[in-house]
Structures are given as structure tokens and as C-alpha cells.
Amino acid sequence: MAIEFRKDLFADERDDDLNEIGKPTQRQDMLGHVTGRSPFYDDHLFDGLCHIRCARSPHHHARIRRVDTSAAERMPGVRRVITARDVPHNLNTLLSLLDFGLDDEELIASERVAYKGEPVAAVIADTERQAREACRAVRVDWEALPHVLDVEEAIKPGAPAVNPAYPGNLFVYHGKYDHQKLRYGDVEAALRTADHVVTGRYQMSPIEQAPIETCGAIAAPETNDRFVCYTSTQALFFSLGTAVKLLDVSSARLHFIGGTVGGGFGGKVDSLHEPMAILGTMLTGRPCKYMFDREEEMQVGAPRGAERWYLTDGVMNDGRIVARKFVGYFDAGATTRLSSYAIIKGVGHLPGPYTIPNVYADVYCVFTNRTPATAMRGFGVTGVDFAIESHMDEVADTIGMDPIELRILNAYRDGDMKAHRRLAKNTALVECCQVAAGKAGWGLSQAARAASSLTGGGGARAELPAFTATDEHGRVAGFSSGSYAQGGRPAEPTGRGDPRPAPGSAPRPEPRHEPPRHEPPRHEPSRTPEPRREPAYAGAPPRPEPPSPAPPAPGEPPRRAPTRFSSISGLRRR
Amino acid sequence: MTVHKGRGFAAINYPIGMNLGGDPSQALVHSNPDGKFMVSLSSIDLGQGMKSVTRQIAAETLGVPVEDVYVDTADSDTGPHCMGSFASRGTHRVGNAVIEAAKEARAVMLEAAAEELEVNAADLVTDGRGNIHVRGAPSRSITTGEAAMAAQFKQGRTVSGRGIFLIPLSEVSPETGEMTPVSCFAHAAMIVDVEVDDETGEVTVAKINSAYEVGRALNPRLVEQQLVGGAWMGLSHALYETTEPYYPDRAHGPTDFNTYLMPGPGDIAPHDIAILERPAPDGPYGGKGPGEMCANPVLPAVANAVFDAVGVRVRELPITPEKVLRGIRENGGVRPSRRAASGGW
Numbered sequence: 001m002a003i004e005f006r007k008d009l010f011a012d013e014r015d016d017d018l019n020e021i022g023k024p025t026q027r028q029d030m031l032g033h034v035t036g037r038s039p040f041y042d043d044h045l046f047d048g049l050c051h052i053r054c055a056r057s058p059h060h061h062a063r064i065r066r067v068d069t070s071a072a073e074r075m076p077g078v079r080r081v082i083t084a085r086d087v088p089h090n091l092n093t094l095l096s097l098l099d100f101g102l103d104d105e106e107l108i109a110s111e112r113v114a115y116k117g118e119p120v121a122a123v124i125a126d127t128e129r130q131a132r133e134a135c136r137a138v139r140v141d142w143e144a145l146p147h148v149l150d151v152e153e154a155i156k157p158g159a160p161a162v163n164p165a166y167p168g169n170l171f172v173y174h175g176k177y178d179h180q181k182l183r184y185g186d187v188e189a190a191l192r193t194a195d196h197v198v199t200g201r202y203q204m205s206p207i208e209q210a211p212i213e214t215c216g217a218i219a220a221p222e223t224n225d226r227f228v229c230y231t232s233t234q235a236l237f238f239s240l241g242t243a244v245k246l247l248d249v250s251s252a253r254l255h256f257i258g259g260t261v262g263g264g265f266g267g268k269v270d271s272l273h274e275p276m277a278i279l280g281t282m283l284t285g286r287p288c289k290y291m292f293d294r295e296e297e298m299q300v301g302a303p304r305g306a307e308r309w310y311l312t313d314g315v316m317n318d319g320r321i322v323a324r325k326f327v328g329y330f331d332a333g334a335t336t337r338l339s340s341y342a343i344i345k346g347v348g349h350l351p352g353p354y355t356i357p358n359v360y361a362d363v364y365c366v367f368t369n370r371t372p373a374t375a376m377r378g379f380g381v382t383g384v385d386f387a388i389e390s391h392m393d394e395v396a397d398t399i400g401m402d403p404i405e406l407r408i409l410n411a412y413r414d415g416d417m418k419a420h421r422r423l424a425k426n427t428a429l430v431e432c433c434q435v436a437a438g439k440a441g442w443g444l445s446q447a448a449r450a451a452s453s454l455t456g457g458g459g460a461r462a463e464l465p466a467f468t469a470t471d472e473h474g475r476v477a478g479f480s481s482g483s484y485a486q487g488g489r490p491a492e493p494t495g496r497g498d499p500r501p502a503p504g505s506a507p508r509p510e511p512r513h514e515p516p517r518h519e520p521p522r523h524e525p526s527r528t529p530e531p532r533r534e535p536a537y538a539g540a541p542p543r544p545e546p547p548s549p550a551p552p553a554p555g556e557p558p559r560r561a562p563t564r565f566s567s568i569s570g571l572r573r574r
Numbered sequence: 575m576t577v578h579k580g581r582g583f584a585a586i587n588y589p590i591g592m593n594l595g596g597d598p599s600q601a602l603v604h605s606n607p608d609g610k611f612m613v614s615l616s617s618i619d620l621g622q623g624m625k626s627v628t629r630q631i632a633a634e635t636l637g638v639p640v641e642d643v644y645v646d647t648a649d650s651d652t653g654p655h656c657m658g659s660f661a662s663r664g665t666h667r668v669g670n671a672v673i674e675a676a677k678e679a680r681a682v683m684l685e686a687a688a689e690e691l692e693v694n695a696a697d698l699v700t701d702g703r704g705n706i707h708v709r710g711a712p713s714r715s716i717t718t719g720e721a722a723m724a725a726q727f728k729q730g731r732t733v734s735g736r737g738i739f740l741i742p743l744s745e746v747s748p749e750t751g752e753m754t755p756v757s758c759f760a761h762a763a764m765i766v767d768v769e770v771d772d773e774t775g776e777v778t779v780a781k782i783n784s785a786y787e788v789g790r791a792l793n794p795r796l797v798e799q800q801l802v803g804g805a806w807m808g809l810s811h812a813l814y815e816t817t818e819p820y821y822p823d824r825a826h827g828p829t830d831f832n833t834y835l836m837p838g839p840g841d842i843a844p845h846d847i848a849i850l851e852r853p854a855p856d857g858p859y860g861g862k863g864p865g866e867m868c869a870n871p872v873l874p875a876v877a878n879a880v881f882d883a884v885g886v887r888v889r890e891l892p893i894t895p896e897k898v899l900r901g902i903r904e905n906g907g908v909r910p911s912r913r914a915a916s917g918g919w
Binding site: 002003004007009010013014018019020021022023024027029060098116149150151173177181182183200202203204206207233234235236237238255256258259261262263294298299303306345347349352353361368370375377378379380381382385386390392394397403407411412419425426431434436437439442453468 | 583584585586589593596616620623626629634644648650651656660661702746749750754755762763764765767786792795798801802804807816817818819821827830834845846848851852853854855859860866867869874875877878889890911
């Protein structure tokens with residue numbers, strides 16, 4: 001292993017003469033870590049600590065006819081068995097803190113489970129072993145239901161409905177479409193004029209964040225009717241906000257302590273442990289610990305979700321990529337968690353670090369009967385980068401070009417317009433390619449060696465496309481657009497505890513890899529690279545919108561979404 | 575049995591901070607009467623070094639030695655709000671909040687020093703070693719400890735500061751995907767050398783050469799830790815890891831580290847790294863966040879190297895021996911690239 005700092009590059013953009021910045025100072029917490037003395041959440045033990053374990057679904061998809069906890073409650077050491085009715089507000093979506101999406105997940109399943117491992121009851125006992133044994137004594141009368149595990153199967157007509165908030169098994173974007181669109185230029189026209197069209201399908205399986213410290217939390221009563229919670233969370237106030245909502249308590253009554261975490265990698269943002277541990281403490285008055293064991297961490301805890309990508313590139317003989325089209329499927333599992341947001345991040349990242357004049361993407365957040373997926377290192381980008389960079393080599397192979405030369409030729413540079421319609425700045429892809437090639441002794445042409453992120457960009461490359469083909473395929477009805485990327489309530493609210501719709505009963509969109517081509521509405525390019533709140537599209541009017549869904553009936557409980565972020569962003573329009 | 579050598583390349587960029595913004599972080603800084611500073615955060619140190627990088631940022635901004643600063647994280651009673659440690663946002667967002675808080679505290683410290691030295695605060699500078707002196711006149715000086723003591727016991731000032739950093743939330747167009755995703759990007763390019771055994775399908779990574787552009791390397795050792803560890807994680811993802819080996823079939827899911835495969839110590843490849851520093855205009859001292867992006871280029875670079883070696887394009891991660899062997903069989907044998915076959919490497 002050798003590390004070198006290429007201080008010669010971009011030297012005029014840096015002041016390297018600072019006192020502390022740039023120094024290899026030893027970590028403040030190093031001694032504690034290497035001597036095993038740094039306190040992690042599981043080091044905070046209490047007299048009389050109780051342990052929480054969950055009874056979980058053995059089915060991918062099943063109706064819960066009855067949960068019988070009576071035998072479990074009589075087991076030795078058992079303090080209490082918690083079921084769905086004990087959770088004060090048993091419906092949430094992780095991103096409700098951002099006012100993004102519909103509540104679609106229970107802390108403990110009430111009437112149906114939608115993935116193997118979904119909790120149906122939680123046992124609080126004096127020892128972990130007693131809690132495990134009592135979980136085995138929880139009797140559930142299951143009615144197995146048809147399930148679906150493949151993203152493209154899940155969106156076919158007649159597929160079992162996984163998530164009652166989204167009957168089509170697809171997250172709804174902006175209350176309007178069953179996917180997030182990216183439209184920049186006219187990909188289909190450019191593909192027709194390209195010398196070569198290169199297609200590919202790429203897939204990433206779920207993987208585990210695999211922290212050494214499994215997810216968990218310990219709660220205990222504090223004075224003044226408060227609860228303290230030691231947690232492994234990666235996001236202290238995010239977890240606190242989730243607990244406030246699920247438990248229906250004031251944030252003033254919760255005292256969260258974390259800060260030193262035994263590995264996160266994205267898997268500790270989901271915050272199911274804190275509310276469960278605090279609920280246990282509320283119901284028993286005792287300190288309670290809820291912690292995944294390794295099997296739960298690997299098979300129940302949310303992994304990095306699977307993704308499937310279809311890429312189509314149009315490339316000229318000289319290596320210029322003139323069109324790139326994506327159709328992507330994120331496998332969210334049974335509930336949304338963070339997958340919907342990762343897609344927005346992924347779409348903003350397309351078409352990768354290249355300047356391509358025509359880019360198209362349809363990206364779907366699909367619900368399947370598997371463990372809900374969540375964040376992991378590189379979230380929203382890792383999967384599509386695997387697809388893009390594998391595909392770049394396929395393109396290079398097709399036209400017989402050196403793979404690094406192809407990247408440098410198409411690399412984005414300062415001043416280029418990106419597909420999300422903002423100008424690129426502070427770019428350094430070309431230099432990274434050159435330096436990596438140099439280290440490995442990979443020969444490059446004089447032109448590739450002379451290229452720079454600072455030159456060759458801007459000018460005509462800063463222009464928006466003269467024409468962008470847009471369309472309305474994947475339009476959905478029955479969702480309202482409350483903010484930038486969320487649905488409001490479904491037209492027929494499936495309130496808390498409602499029976500979920502029968503499989504196949506809901507109208508289902510049919511996404512296709514080739515969307516139908518209507519007469520594309522034209523809109524003029526805007527010359528303003530600055531952020532704009534309301535993109536205005538001139539030209540032929542789009543197709544008339546379907547009638548707005550009826551407003552919520554009076555007396556309906558308001559949706560719960562903390563207002564702190566949405567009020568800052570001014571997005572709540574209700 | 576033949577071992578085939580191959581070489582693969584990949585280049586990536588990565589958005590720094592929570593996509594679309596709207597993700598604030600706050601910091602509070604205060605001094606004790608001895609001029610020793612405490613930074614209070616609710617941010618999480620996942621092992622990436624959040625406490626250390628914010629400590630250096632605070633010391634740099636305050637103009638005091640790093641030994642005079644400690645960072646306390648993640649108590650919701652004492653630390654102001656932070657969105658959390660994810661999305662490569664820690665260094666960028668929290669670092670900027672700490673700069674703002676430290677600037678405010680520094681201004682009070684200099685005011686206190688100015689009153690003691692009977693000069694204008696605008697004429698004072700810090701030497702980063704615990705002294706405040708008049709610009710161009712180092713003899714007219716006072717220690718930061720004396721200034722803090724005077725502020726708190728003579729002048730009645732708190733030497734403290736508040737900081738918040740927020741990039742306003744961006745809208746997203748449903749029709750075109752127009753958005754303002756983030757304010758800066760990190761970059762990387764990587765060349766991976768592999769050896770593929772055509773009898774077992776096993777892929778061995780022999781060497782990694784990489785170039786990572788990270789804005790400014792605020793602490794070079796923390797950057798190194800992230801890049802070395804992240805590349806290992808990417809390698810593991812490329813070749814070994816999955817919770818569902820036959821995805822979308824749920825069968826054969828691993829339940830512990832005996833069945834959840836990862837590379838062992840003997841599988842770690844030599845990795846030579848070049849670090850490029852193009853400071854982000856809105857990053858704290860130009861810093862971006864190398865933590866997430868460093869794993870991403872490894873996946874396609876390994877896939878491209880396997881293709882180069884044996885002509886098998888594995889399109890589904892992870893690239894297991896089973897998939898490599900099936901690919902070789904489907905192709906009717908090994909088909910190394912023109913470059914690999916001609917000994918071009």
C-alpha cells in the first residue's frame with residue numbers, strides 16, 4: 001500500500017499553508033478504541049435490564065388471522081408481550097421526517113405481514129434466553145398469501161399487492177408518475193443516428209452492511225417522566241423523530257445518547273430499535289434492550305437493496321456517446337424506507353460523469369415481498385455506477401477504442417451542462433483517469449494525456465438541448481402532490497389497521513422498457529443555469545391532467561408528518 | 575488449469591451531502607476559562623473520524639492548537655440538531671457548521687484580547703499555538719487562555735459561538751428530472767489487475783492502482799483509512815457478498831459470518847493510491863467527503879478485468895466463481911481480450 005498526494009495538481013486552487021488542516025493528527029478517540037474502552041450503546045447496562053425479542057413471520061406474505069400470546073405470557077421471566085395494538089401510532093414511513101411519501105410501515109404487523117421476518121409480537125423478558133423461548137410460544141394463525149419477489153414480476157398485472165399504500169407495487173413520484181423521469185434531449189432520435197447502439201442489462205443483489213456491532217438500542221426510565229435511550233443510530237435526531245411519531249410522545253420526554261458506533265455503512269438509519277426499546281420501557285417501567293442478533297442483522301435488518309438496470313447507448317465511430325437511456329428498478333422490499341429517495345439521488349447522478357447530449361431515464365421503486373431495503377455506502381449510485389462503467393467497456397469494445405480514452409473523451413468538464421440541467425463545476429474526472437493510468441503504466445494517447453477538466457468544457461457544451469422529448473407514460477391517478485416528490489393520500493385511504501386490498505384488485509400501471517411515443521410536447525431551452533423553482537415549459541400543452549382526487553373527508557385524522565423540515569423548505573401546501 | 579491475467583478500469587464521480595439539500599447540521603462551540611474549547615454536536619462518529627475532522631476544523635478556525643479542542647457528539651440534550659452521518663454529508667455539512675460556530679467564538683476571543691491589549695480587534699491575529707498578537711508586532715501578545723480568562727472573569731463575556739449549515743431543499747421536476755442535486759462531487763478512477771482460474775472460476779485481485787479526488791484532504795490519515803477500507807469493501811461487494819445468493823430467489827441466505835462470504839486477510843490486494851485535491855468552493859477548507867465513493871469504482875473495474883481476462887461479462891453482482899465458470903462454458907472456452915491475449919499488460 002502506498003499513498004501519494006499529488007499536490008502538483010490544482011495547486012493554484014489551494015492554500016496548503018494551514019495550521020491544523022491537512023495534518024495527520026491522530027484521532028481523538030483512537031486510544032479508547034484500540035484499548036477497548038470506548039463506550040458503545042451495548043456497554044450501558046442497567047440493573048434489572050430486560051431483553052426484547054420478536055416473534056417473526058415465517059412467510060413471505062400472509063394474513064394474520066389471530067395472534068395468541070397467552071402461552072408466551074405465562075413463560076418464566078416474561079414481563080410483557082407487545083403486539084400491534086400496543087404501539088401508540090403504529091404506522092410510519094422513515095422519510096415522513098422529510099414529508100416524502102406515504103406512511104406504509106408498521107412497527108409490529110397488525111393484520112398482514114409482507115416479508116419473511118416481519119415482527120408480529122415482541123416479548124419482554126428478564127433474560128434474552130427467556131425472551132427467545134417465549135417468542136417460540138407465540139401462536140399465530142397464518143393464512144399464507146401469494147407473494148412476489150422479482151421487481152419486473154411485481155409490476156405485471158395480477159401480481160400480489162405488497163404494500164397497501166401503493167397498490168400498484170410502485171412508489172408514486174410527485175403524486176403523478178409511477179417512476180422518476182429524466183428527460184434531456186431526444187434519445188430516440190439520437191439512437192437512430194448513432195453509428196452503434198449498445199445495450200446491456202446489469203443487476204446488483206442485496207448485500208449486508210455487516211457492522212461488527214449489530215443494530216440496537218437500550219432504553220431506561222429517567223427522572224422527570226423522561227426516557228433515556230442509548231442507541232447505535234447513525235442519525236440521532238432522525239431516530240428521535242421516528243420514536244416521537246411511533247410512540248406519540250413529546251420529543252421533550254426523550255433523551256437520546258449515541259455518537260460512537262461500531263460500524264454503520266448506512267444500515268443504522270432505519271430506527272426500529274429505539275422506539276421498540278422505549279415502548280418496552282414505557283410498558284414495563286424497566287430498562288429494556290432490543291438488539292438484533294447476527295441472523296436478524298443479515299436476514300431481517302434492511303440490506304442494501306437490489307437494483308436492475310437496462311442501458312442503451314448510442315455511440316459514434318469516433319467514440320462520442322450521443323445518447324444514453326436507462327430503465328432502472330430498485331427493489332425496495334416490502335416498504336419504502338429510503339429507496340424512493342435513493343432513486344432521486346440516482347437520477348440526479350445520471351448519466352454518470354460524462355457529457356452526453358441526450359439522456360433518458362425511467363427509474364422505478366418497486367415493492368416486493370422481501371426485507372425492506374435501506375441505505376448503504378454509495379446509496380443510489382453504487383448499482384448504477386456498476387452498470388455505467390461495465391457498459392462503458394462494452395461500448396469501448398464495440399468500437400475498438402481504449403477504455404480510458406473513451407472515458408476521457410466523454411468526461412464532463414467545468415462549464416458543461418449536466419442532464420439534471422445544472423452546470424458542472426469543480427470537476428476532476430479527467431485528471432483521475434490520467435493519474436490512475438500513469439500509476440498502472442497504461443499508455444494513453446497524446447490527446448488523452450493533454451486533456452484537462454479545466455478546458456474544453458462550456459461553450460456549446462453549456463447549452464441545454466434545443467428540444468427535449470417528454471411524455472406522460474406511467475401517469476397515475478388517485479395520489480395528490482403535496483410536496484416535491486411525495487404522494488398525498490390515496491383516493492381510498494387505507495387507514496391504520498384497514499384490511500389491505502385483495503391481491504390483484506387494484507389497477508396496475510404497466511411500465512415498459514419502450515414507453516409509448518406520443519407527439520412529444522416541445523419546450524424551449526432555458527439559458528439560465530441557476531436553480532429555478534418552477535421550470536416553465538413553453539410550447540404545445542401537455543395532455544390534460546386527470547381530475548384531482550377528492551380532498552380528504554372531514555373528520556379524517558390528519559397525516560402525521562413532523563413539520564420541522566418541511567416548514568423550513570416551505571413544501572407543505574396543505 | 576490456466577490462470578488468466580486481466581486488467582479493468584472504471585471512473586466515477588459521487589455527490590457529496592444529502593441529495594437535494596434540506597439537511598441542516600448545527601454546532602455549538604464554547605471555551606472554558608482556560609481557553610480550552612468544546613465543540614458540541616449531535617453528529618455521529620461511525621469510526622470514520624467525525625470527531626477528529628471537526629476538531630481540526632474547529633482548531634484551524636479558532637486559531638488554537640488542536641490539543642485545546644475537544645469534540646462531544648451525540649447527546650440530544652446537549653448537542654444541537656444534526657441530520658445524521660450518512661450520504662457523505664458529515665465532513666461537508668457539519669464541518670461548515672463548525673466553521674461558523676468557531677468564527678463567532680473566535681471573534682469574542684479576539685474582542686476580549688483586544689480589550690486587554692488596548693488595541694483594535696481587527697489588528698489581532700492568532701499564531702495557532704495559543705497566542706494572540708498584534709499583526710506585525712508579535713511582542714504585543716496575550717495567550718488564548720489569558721484572553722478567555724479575562725473574558726469570563728473580568729469582562730463578562732461568553733467565548734462561544736453558534737453555527738448552522740443548510741443547503742436549501744431543491745425541487746425535482748416530475749417531467750424532466752430537473753433538480754439541484756448537490757453542490758460538489760468527489761471523483762475517482764481505478765485500474766484493477768486480476769487473475770482468473772479457468773478451472774475453478776476463482777478471481778484473485780492482484781493489484782489496485784487508484785486516483786481519488788477528495789476536495790482537500792483535511793486529515794490525510796483519515797482519508798487514507800477511508801480509501802483503503804472503502805476499496806476493500808468494494809472488492810468484497812464485487813466478488814463475495816450477498817444476502818441472497820440466488821436473488822430474486824430468497825433461498826440460501828447467509829445468517830452469520832461463516833456463510834456470508836467476505837475476503838479474508840490473504841485476499842487483500844496491494845493498493846497504490848494517488849490523492850488529488852481540488853477544493854470544493856463550498857466545502858469546509860475545500861473538503862468533500864471520500865467515505866462513500868471510494869467503494870464504487872471497484873465493482874465495475876473488477877467486472878471489466880474479469881472480462882479482459884477470460885471474456886466473460888458478468889452482469890450480476892457478486893462475480894462468483896460459479897458465474898465465471900458458467901460464462902466460460904457458455905462462450906465455449908476462455909476468450910481473453912485482444913490486449914490481454916497479446917500480453918499487452
